[in-house]
Amino acid sequence: IAHIYCKDIVGIMGENFTFPVQIEQKIVETVWKKNKDKVAEWEEQNKPTYFGPLWNRSVLMENGSLTIINLEKDDAGSYELHYWDSLKDHYLNFVLDVLDSLPEPKTSCNISNGDLVLNCTADFQGSLNYTWKLSNNPHSYQNQELSIPLENVDTTTNATCIIKFSQTERSSEISLTQCLP
Secondary structure (H helix, E strand, O other), X not given: OOEEEEEEEEEEOOOOEEOOOOOOOXXXXXXXXXXXXXXXXXXXXXXXXXXXXXXXXXXXXXXXXXXXXXXXXXXXXXXXXXXXXXXXXXXXXXXXXXXOOOOOOEEEEEEEOOEEEEEEEOOOOOOOEEEEEEOOOXXXXXXXXXXXXXXXXXXXXXXXXXXXXXXXXXXXXXXXXXXXO
């Protein structure tokens, strides 16, 4: 009886992507397939062998994890890791979705109820982490919107919005001077 496991995962175009594999036991043989075609193989004493579109942009580690360098849209699909630990066969299945690269965030500001309100938006198909950093403040604010009371606004300050998804970050800066009337 083989153990079957399936996980949906997401990567971003252009980043290096490693399948989340955690195998405790020693692996004797590893085979990775994409949509039923072999893409990487490792037999105990040999070096890994790569096939097809991943032959020059993937790395197979002894622990069974596979990293794809510079992810492309065509890398999306069903992947299967088949490994043998000298006792039995194991199968791990992944469905990889590849999203477009991150856009630059758009920053805007307005004045509302005595506060300067900074807003950050980005058109992206995944859920993003938003962070604001102010040039005169060591703290960062984990939010898409940041309100600063008008009496605390320092016109020499710049505000930077950082968006993050997976391992990729993009940022955009706005000067607080341009927000004031």
